[in-house]
Amino acid sequence: MRRIMILNAKGGSGKSMLATNLASYYAWLGKSVVLADLDPQQSSLGWLSVRGDQYPRILGIELKDGRLRIPGKPDYLIMDTAAGSFGQSLANLVRRAHSILVPVQPSPTDLRAAARFVHDLLVVGRVSRKQTRVALVANRVRQNSDMMGSVQKLLNSLMIPFKTQVSQNEQTMEEFLQMFKIPLIATLSDSIAYQSADAKGVGLFELEEAEGIKEKWQWQSLIDWLASRKSLPVASKNK
Ligand SMILES: Nc1ncnc2c1ncn2[C@@H]1O[C@H](COP(=O)(O)OP(=O)(O)OP(=O)(O)O)[C@@H](O)[C@H]1O
Numbered sequence: 001m002r003r004i005m006i007l008n009a010k011g012g013s014g015k016s017m018l019a020t021n022l023a024s025y026y027a028w029l030g031k032s033v034v035l036a037d038l039d040p041q042q043s044s045l046g047w048l049s050v051r052g053d054q055y056p057r058i059l060g061i062e063l064k065d066g067r068l069r070i071p072g073k074p075d076y077l078i079m080d081t082a083a084g085s086f087g088q089s090l091a092n093l094v095r096r097a098h099s100i101l102v103p104v105q106p107s108p109t110d111l112r113a114a115a116r117f118v119h120d121l122l123v124v125g126r127v128s129r130k131q132t133r134v135a136l137v138a139n140r141v142r143q144n145s146d147m148m149g150s151v152q153k154l155l156n157s158l159m160i161p162f163k164t165q166v167s168q169n170e171q172t173m174e175e176f177l178q179m180f181k182i183p184l185i186a187t188l189s190d191s192i193a194y195q196s197a198d199a200k201g202v203g204l205f206e207l208e209e210a211e212g213i214k215e216k217w218q219w220q221s222l223i224d225w226l227a228s229r230k231s232l233p234v235a236s237k238n239k
């Protein structure tokens with residue numbers, strides 16, 4: 001069973017969007033999928049509740065007394081989480097996953113929050129030991145936008161590891177995120193296709209073939225990463 005978690009302390013970054021689309025993608029492929037909603041807001045379970053019977057089944061579960069009871073042995077366990085996780089509760093969440101996707105939106109405020117969150121994640125033992133693998137996903141990207149110097153200063157003050165110093169003038173969101181020690185694996189557009197899928201309880205790949213074609217292509221690198229060894233724990237590999 002592959003355990004994939006969507007996590008970012010920042011609210012509204014696209015966690016539930018990623019969780020529901022990923023669950024629907026694997027279900028659409030014919031895999032057995034459990035979607036665990038660890039958020040009391042229950043957006044993912046809400047999405048599932050409007051999903052019609054004509055679509056491949058996804059089993060929704062929630063925390064009971066702090067525990068997740070996973071029925072059977074699904075191929076994929078996709079976990080949606082609540083905003084605001086840090087400290088011990090963050091470490092407890094990380095333990096549940098092989099791979100964590102962190103959706104990040106391109107506004108300076110979101111990037112600043114993401115920088116802090118990545119910092120918090122990198123100090124979790126499992127992440128630093130690569131027992132849980134983390135990747136960033138740029139979400140709701142409209143165009144390449146120059147990043148503000150204040151964000152870079154903030155990164156410096158947090159002592160977040162940089163690969164390179166990129167000139168601020170030329171710095172795009174992608175380049176900014178690539179400075180983190182964790183990979184940026186996909187850039188997803190801000191698109192009405194996600195809202196339209198969300199309203200129907202389906203994912204992008206379950207929309208009409210002609211709908212959201214560009215958006216579907218943008219998922220390829222994310223799916224490739226999740227299928228690669230880079231997304232698996234170094235010690236236990238899988239299972
Ligand atoms: N790429 C996108 N294009 C268009 N709309 C999007 C995209 N990603 C997310 N949204 C919309 O943005 C809103 C917030 O997304 P979502 O609910 O997935 O965030 P979240 O991180 O789960 O929020 P919360 O922290 O409240 O749980 C939703 O209305 C969602 O449909």
Ligand SMILES: [Mg+2]
Pocket residue numbers: 015016017039043080081
């Ligand atoms: Mg959510």
